[in-house]
Amino acid sequence: MNSILFSPLVIGDVTIKNRVVLSPMLQYSAQGGHVNDWHLMHLGKFAAGGVGLVFCESTKVDPRGCSTTNDLGLWKDEFIEPLKRITNLIKANGAIPGIQLSHSGRKARLALPWEGRVPLAECLGVDHAEPWELIGPSAIAHSAKYAVPRAMTLDDIAFVIEAWGKATERAIRAGFEVIEIHGGHGYLIHQFLSERANQRTDQYGGSLENRIRFALEVAQRVRQSWPRNKPLFFRVSAVDECGWTIDDSIVLARALKQCGVDVIDCSSGGMSDVVGSEAHSPYSYQVPYAEQIRAGADIQTMAVGMIVHADQAEQILQNGHADLIAIGRELLHNPNWAIDAAQKLGIQQPFSHIARVYAFWLEKRARSSFGKPSTWQNGIGSGPKTSTKKD
Numbered sequence: 001m002n003s004i005l006f007s008p009l010v011i012g013d014v015t016i017k018n019r020v021v022l023s024p025m026l027q028y029s030a031q032g033g034h035v036n037d038w039h040l041m042h043l044g045k046f047a048a049g050g051v052g053l054v055f056c057e058s059t060k061v062d063p064r065g066c067s068t069t070n071d072l073g074l075w076k077d078e079f080i081e082p083l084k085r086i087t088n089l090i091k092a093n094g095a096i097p098g099i100q101l102s103h104s105g106r107k108a109r110l111a112l113p114w115e116g117r118v119p120l121a122e123c124l125g126v127d128h129a130e131p132w133e134l135i136g137p138s139a140i141a142h143s144a145k146y147a148v149p150r151a152m153t154l155d156d157i158a159f160v161i162e163a164w165g166k167a168t169e170r171a172i173r174a175g176f177e178v179i180e181i182h183g184g185h186g187y188l189i190h191q192f193l194s195e196r197a198n199q200r201t202d203q204y205g206g207s208l209e210n211r212i213r214f215a216l217e218v219a220q221r222v223r224q225s226w227p228r229n230k231p232l233f234f235r236v237s238a239v240d241e242c243g244w245t246i247d248d249s250i251v252l253a254r255a256l257k258q259c260g261v262d263v264i265d266c267s268s269g270g271m272s273d274v275v276g277s278e279a280h281s282p283y284s285y286q287v288p289y290a291e292q293i294r295a296g297a298d299i300q301t302m303a304v305g306m307i308v309h310a311d312q313a314e315q316i317l318q319n320g321h322a323d324l325i326a327i328g329r330e331l332l333h334n335p336n337w338a339i340d341a342a343q344k345l346g347i348q349q350p351f352s353h354i355a356r357v358y359a360f361w362l363e364k365r366a367r368s369s370f371g372k373p374s375t376w377q378n379g380i381g382s383g384p385k386t387s388t389k390k391d
């Protein structure tokens with residue numbers, strides 16, 4: 001059996017060297033929307049650790065869309081130059097730099113996670129320019145704790161769609177090779193999808209066809225600026241706590257495919273505080289969504305959520321349930337997960353995914369200390385023992 005996890009994936013003109021993806025993870029470390037050395041270190045180390053596609057965190061297309069004061073932004077040209085340092089570092093380490101573009105809508109303006117994530121009272125925006133206004137499809141708060149957003153006018157909708165387009169153009173100039181539109185976790189696009197959050201009576205509300213309109217128009221606008229030969233991902237909450245179903249997601253994924261989306265990133269939840277996406281999450285808990293959307297919409301999918309072990313990830317791909325494996329917290333725990341997984345799966349030249357300055361010494365150590373390299377050259381299963389038990 002050949003490893004799929006360690007085989008390349010070609011989308012358009014972009015070749016991702018393996019199927020291991022750093023899932024977008026907010027660092028709550030930006031100031032005024034700007035990246036700093038933390039982001040350089042954070043993202044650079046995953047590229048150095050052999051990850052194929054490194055996603056920069058949820059980056060906001062509009063300052064009103066920031067979830068906290070410390071979110072990253074791409075709403076101004078001045079954000080471009082410092083991001084180039086990061087994309088250059090990722091590429092220099094053989095990985096593909098991706099960025100997730102997002103707007104939090106009515107779930108914006110929160111305290112940092114370690115300060116309780118409580119909604120902040122009215123205050124100045126992230127760039128300190130103007131009051132931080134919450135907007136959403138309807139004037140309905142996310143929960144009793146949250147402020148009521150202002151219902152977006154048609155002009156607001158057009159403005160935010162255009163902001164996604166402009167941020168895409170900046171992402172190109174910053175050197176990103178993959179864009180992911182964040183359409184899940186209860187944020188603005190998901191709010192439009194949801195019957196609970198969206199009670200509009202115009203062309204953006206009511207029927208499923210109307211509720212998916214905003215998502216499709218964002219995808220079309222991003223695609224208009226994003227070259228056809230570059231991969232476009234879209235993250236969905238495949239199901240949520242407030243009535244959005246897997247069948248709805250399949251309808252959405254089919255329509256997104258028509259708009260030029262290449263990969264659906266299959267997460268879940270975030271539409272209510274009652275049951276969060278991180279509640280009760282056993283191994284592979286969201287993989288069935290990736291499987292069903294892949295089959296139902298005939299589109300490539302990325303699986304995410306408690307995928308922790310090398311053989312677990314490999315099996316998801318071998319089963320045909322997904323095309324890519326996104327990993328979040330396990331990569332925080334072990335940024336060299338990909339190097340480790342390559343050895344556990346017994347792939348040939350397990351260090352070929354990392355920089356020579358590390359690979360040279362690790363190969364040498366393996367030959368001299370752990371036996372012949374041939375133990376790693378006989379395909380999956382013949383290498384070091386793999387197990388679903390964490391070691």
Ligand SMILES: Cc1cc2nc3c(=O)[nH]c(=O)nc-3n(C[C@H](O)[C@H](O)[C@H](O)COP(=O)(O)O)c2cc1C
Nearest residue numbers: 023024025026057058304305306307327328329330
């Ligand atoms: C610190 C942290 C920050 C996150 N930030 C984002 C984000 O910016 N965008 C997003 O779509 N999901 C975000 N997530 C969710 C992850 O991308 C991922 O879907 C989730 O952690 C489940 O995968 P895991 O079990 O491998 O961690 C975040 C998760 C964590 C732990």
